[in-house]
Amino acid sequence: MTTLSTRPTAGLRTSGTRAWLSRPSGGWRQSAANKAFLLPAIAVFVFLFIIPLGQTLWWSFTDFTGYSPEAAFVGLANYRVIVTDPSMLAGLAFTLLFGVGTTLLITLLAIPLAVQLNKAFRGRNLVRSIWFFPAIPSMAILGLVWRYILSPLESGALNTVLGKVGLGPVSWLSDPTLARLSVILVGVWAATGWHAVLYTAYLQSIPQEYYEVARIDGATPRQQFFGITLPLLTPAIVISTFLLMTGGLKVFDLPYTLTTGGPGFSTYTITQSIVVSGVGQGRYGLASALAVMFTLAVAALSFGQLWLTRLVEKRFA
Amino acid sequence: MKRRSRPTALAAFAAAALLALTACSGSEDGADADGKTTLTFLSWTGEEQMEQVIDAFEEAHPEIAVETSYSPPVAEYIQALQTRVLSGTAPDVFLIAAENKTNLIDGEHVVDISGEDFVENVAPFNLETYGRDGAYYGLSLSSWAAGYLYNKELLAEVGYDAVPETWDEFLEMCAKLQDAGITPFLESVDQMPTTISAWIGAKNDGMDPSLDDQIFSGESTFAEQWMPELEEYNRVFEEGLMSPDVVGLDGDQVRDEFANERVAVINGGPWYIGALREANPDLDFEFSLVPAVDGGTPFAAGAASPGYAINSKADEDKQEAAKTFLRWLATPEAVELFQSLTNDVTVTSDFEPPVDPAFEPMVPSIREGKLYLPMIAWQRAEDVLNVEAVAQIQRMIRGEIEPEQVAEALDTKLAAS
Numbered sequence: 049m050t051t052l053s054t055r056p057t058a059g060l061r062t063s064g065t066r067a068w069l070s071r072p073s074g075g076w077r078q079s080a081a082n083k084a085f086l087l088p089a090i091a092v093f094v095f096l097f098i099i100p101l102g103q104t105l106w107w108s109f110t111d112f113t114g115y116s117p118e119a120a121f122v123g124l125a126n127y128r129v130i131v132t133d134p135s136m137l138a139g140l141a142f143t144l145l146f147g148v149g150t151t152l153l154i155t156l157l158a159i160p161l162a163v164q165l166n167k168a169f170r171g172r173n174l175v176r177s178i179w180f181f182p183a184i185p186s187m188a189i190l191g192l193v194w195r196y197i198l199s200p201l202e203s204g205a206l207n208t209v210l211g212k213v214g215l216g217p218v219s220w221l222s223d224p225t226l227a228r229l230s231v232i233l234v235g236v237w238a239a240t241g242w243h244a245v246l247y248t249a250y251l252q253s254i255p256q257e258y259y260e261v262a263r264i265d266g267a268t269p270r271q272q273f274f275g276i277t278l279p280l281l282t283p284a285i286v287i288s289t290f291l292l293m294t295g296g297l298k299v300f301d302l303p304y305t306l307t308t309g310g311p312g313f314s315t316y317t318i319t320q321s322i323v324v325s326g327v328g329q330g331r332y333g334l335a336s337a338l339a340v341m342f343t344l345a346v347a348a349l350s351f352g353q354l355w356l357t358r359l360v361e362k363r364f365a
Numbered sequence: 366m367k368r369r370s371r372p373t374a375l376a377a378f379a380a381a382a383l384l385a386l387t388a389c390s391g392s393e394d395g396a397d398a399d400g401k402t403t404l405t406f407l408s409w410t411g412e413e414q415m416e417q418v419i420d421a422f423e424e425a426h427p428e429i430a431v432e433t434s435y436s437p438p439v440a441e442y443i444q445a446l447q448t449r450v451l452s453g454t455a456p457d458v459f460l461i462a463a464e465n466k467t468n469l470i471d472g473e474h475v476v477d478i479s480g481e482d483f484v485e486n487v488a489p490f491n492l493e494t495y496g497r498d499g500a501y502y503g504l505s506l507s508s509w510a511a512g513y514l515y516n517k518e519l520l521a522e523v524g525y526d527a528v529p530e531t532w533d534e535f536l537e538m539c540a541k542l543q544d545a546g547i548t549p550f551l552e553s554v555d556q557m558p559t560t561i562s563a564w565i566g567a568k569n570d571g572m573d574p575s576l577d578d579q580i581f582s583g584e585s586t587f588a589e590q591w592m593p594e595l596e597e598y599n600r601v602f603e604e605g606l607m608s609p610d611v612v613g614l615d616g617d618q619v620r621d622e623f624a625n626e627r628v629a630v631i632n633g634g635p636w637y638i639g640a641l642r643e644a645n646p647d648l649d650f651e652f653s654l655v656p657a658v659d660g661g662t663p664f665a666a667g668a669a670s671p672g673y674a675i676n677s678k679a680d681e682d683k684q685e686a687a688k689t690f691l692r693w694l695a696t697p698e699a700v701e702l703f704q705s706l707t708n709d710v711t712v713t714s715d716f717e718p719p720v721d722p723a724f725e726p727m728v729p730s731i732r733e734g735k736l737y738l739p740m741i742a743w744q745r746a747e748d749v750l751n752v753e754a755v756a757q758i759q760r761m762i763r764g765e766i767e768p769e770q771v772a773e774a775l776d777t778k779l780a781a782s
Binding site: 113114115116117129133135195196198199200201203217219220221222223224227307308309310311312313316324327328329330331 | 440443444447450451464465467468469471472474555608609610611612613614615618622625627746748749752753755756757759760762763765781
């Protein structure tokens with residue numbers, strides 16, 4: 049087997065190239081050329097991220113409507129509107145609930161699921177595919193389909209099934225609490241399989257010798273899970289929860305298609321507020337202020353989460 | 366030397382490629398070609414229908430070529446147009462709609478067409494919808510109306526041949542339907558309820574100054590003007606004649622219940638007709654105006670369709686060509702073609718549009734402009750107020766708040782906007 053350290057033979061290259069490559073880093077020209085290859089990425093980053101971010105920050109202090117480049121400076125007025133608007137505060141509350149709720153539930157479900165999917169059994173690949181399937185369609189499509197399944201009417205798909213076993217129709221999407229729960233559960237259903245596959249990939253990298261030694265020492269499956277599997281899955285947990293939290297906080301399509309943010313503002317999200325205020329209402333200044341506050345909140349939460357998971361990682365390392 | 370420059374050359378190539386990629390904005394100068402004036406147009410109507418209209422126009426006016434781009438309504442269209450207006454690349458002709466009329470008029474992006482001959486055969490209601498202070502900014506050639514759809518057979522089971530004309534009688538009919546084991550009424554409330562829109566419209570009809578003039582000038586409030594209608598609407602839930610679960614339904618779900626004959630009356634508009642006929646060809650249904658409250662008359666919710674507007678930043682030649690385009694669009698031939706392709710109920714005086722027999726009870730309201738939609742009638746912060754109203758009405762239906770609090774929330778929102 050070829051090792052990764054095998055280098056190509058110098059004989060395949062010209063002597064000039066060999067001399068040039070023989071320097072530890074290829075010299076300043078090579079270094080400059082290497083850096084030049086970063087230019088496209090930097091340009092994309094600057095044009096698509098830094099400049100829009102700066103522009104958003106500026107607009108957040110103006111009454112920009114999106115129809116004229118002229119915008120008057122209004123100071124912190126947009127920020128004051130946000131912190132006193134009940135609909136925006138409701139959006140913030142549900143966004144946090146969705147982000148934290150889906151992260152916790154998916155993590156709690158995906159790890160045991162991954163352990164089961166990692167075991168050898170007949171039809172394993174089919175079962176893995178079935179679990180992975182909900183991650184393929186867009187959340188908007190899933191939201192529309194689930195809207196019919198969770199219809200609060202007696203003729204709704206789920207209520208029809210419940211009716212067959214003698215249970216009355218449930219107000220899935222018309223009761224504020226059940227609507228919040230429904231959105232979170234559909235989000236969990238859609239993403240658990242994907243994250244289980246992520247965990248499965250990490251599980252496969254855990255040497256089987258550890259489990260053999262543990263079995264010889266008399267460790268129970270539970271002890272093996274908490275003593276070997278879980279600690280060695282910590283890097284995967286860090287990645288998975290980070291993706292879940294950032295994705296959960298930015299959620300828009302699922303609640304929008306499933307409940308349109310209702311009933312009332314019970315499943316309204318911050319991203320929906322940004323889109324509605326900006327595009328729908330031509331209040332780009334306000335939407336920008338909301339986006340700035342949201343970016344800061346997501347950054348704080350994400351860094352906090354990373355710091356916490358790093359601590360856990362170190363503890364199990 | 367050549368070898369040493371190779372990585373640098375590659376990097377330069379990469380940078381050049383990037384520049385080429387980032388410089389891919391198309392030029393849209395609209396310059397005359399072969400003596401023709403090229404008019405740019407952002408269509409609200411789908412390509413399948415509009416292409417035929419444009420072909421007919423170009424045949425009638427070979428001196429003008431129309432370069433049409435398409436964007437589906439509503440949010441995507443509004444966003445696309447707004448981006449083009451902001452970047453100075455707005456088309457010469459576009460559609461002014463409820464969602465953008467305030468910004469377009471305030472920003473002076475649209476030409477006043479009130480003095481043009483082609484507005485003479487258009488219903489005043491449609492012109493005034495996209496106008497301000499006597500000026501007209503959009504040529505709206507059709508309107509839509511929403512009311513109640515009723516299943517004739519289910520109503521006949523309790524002795525009715527049509528929806529009653531007053532709300533009290535309507536609730537009485539609903540109670541009889543319910544006693545007969547029939548779900549009487551479902552109204553989707555993911556948008557402003559049709560019932561409330563129609564009632565406010567009926568109240569506003571003939572008021573001078575208008576109800577909204579009074580509210581937006583500070584002379585009156587939502588609490589004063591909307592309270593009786595909100596209280597009446599809440600009765601249907603308090604009396605258990607409509608399930609509060611409607612807050613979790615959209616229009617399509619309500620329509621499907623009606624198509625499957627599981628409900629006797631729903632709210633809706635002409636856009637349901639095709640789907641209902643396809644889903645249940647045997648369904649015997651008809652439209653009716655919304656029953657009246659408080660001694661008023663039955664009324665319809667609805668509005669003028671978006672109007673064709675001319676970009677005020679376009680040069681003089683383009684504006685003249687745009688007027689020729691609008692003038693042709695308002696001709697009976699063009700209106701007939703457009704109507705046959707879209708099934709819209711047109712409102713020009715020199716063409717009588719054919720409509721589905723089930724929809725006929727709504728046509729006089731459309732042609733006379735007896736329609737009302739709060740979001741279009743409101744004079745500022747339209748979408749802000751609409752989002753607030755829908756959410757608060759849903760909360761009222763769930764029993765979380767009283768009608769009074771809905772009206773107060775609207776007053777608070779208006780004061781903050």
